Amino acid sequence: MNHGGVTWNTSLYHNVFRSVAGSYSQAAKNLVSEGYATDPTYATKLINLINSYKLYNLD
Incomplete structure (x- = not known):
């Protein structure tokens, strides 16, 4: 799969x-x-960042 090079x-x-x-x-x-x-703890940290900054709205 190629995404932008x-x-x-x-x-x-x-x-x-x-x-x-x-x-x-x-x-x-x-x-x-x-x-x-x-x-x-990477998953927990990543999920917390996504939730803190409401990045799920960009999905």
């Missing part, structure tokens, strides 16, 4: 895409469970 290995991020994860919070959790994020 950046090529993504979709098999690595499969469970992060909306079509699979279903929500931004599940996608954040999947980043940790799939090994992308090494900080075990």
Whole structure:
């Protein structure tokens, strides 16, 4: 998959895409469970930032 010149290995991020994860919070959790994020609290931190700044409105 190519997004603006950046090529993504979709098999690595499969469970992060909306079509699979279903929500931004599940996608954040999947980043940790799939090994992308090494900080075990990454999902919580990311979800808190999204909620704090109401970034879900941009989705």
